[in-house]
Amino acid sequence: MKIKSRPIAKGIAKGELIVSNESISFLGGVNPDNGEIIDSKHPLKGKIIKDKVLFIPGGKGSTVGSYVIFQMKKNNTAPKAIICLKAEPIIATGAIMSDIPMVDSPSSTKELIDKVEVEINGETGEINILS
Ligand SMILES: C/C(=C\C(=O)O)CCOP(=O)(O)O
DSSP: OEEEOEEEEOOEEEEEEEEOSSOBOHHHHEETTTTEEOOTTSTTTTOBOTTSEEEESOBOSOTTHHHHHHHHHHHTOSOSEEEESSOOHHHHHHHHHTTOOEEEOOSOOTTOOTTOEEEEETTTOEEEEOO
16 A cells, blocks of 8 residues: 655665654654664654654654764664654654654555554655555
């Protein structure tokens, strides 16, 4: 099954979804050394987003979050791909400069649940549900 979305950052990647209905601040909210969510108020606190496909409403907080994403990519702790309900400049910039495929505005979200395997195409905006 395929879902349409808007391409934001190019590239193709597949991985297991990790989903939250809360936005994330990468500066102070994520540990770039291991990809763990460390924001004590976030529902994903303690979860690791390394090598996952992260589906969140969007980013929040400091613009330095873009550089945290870049640092995560260099550390091999970044998500494989990112889906946002609505892209904003912090995560979009981080994804683009880190070569992390990113899309937003998926045409359907009910299939996008934790642990489902998906492939993200940041060129066409296609989200392919693999499991
Ligand atoms: C460039 C900034 C801080 C730094 O160099 O560490 C300012 C970031 O401003 P925000 O309002 O947090 O985006």
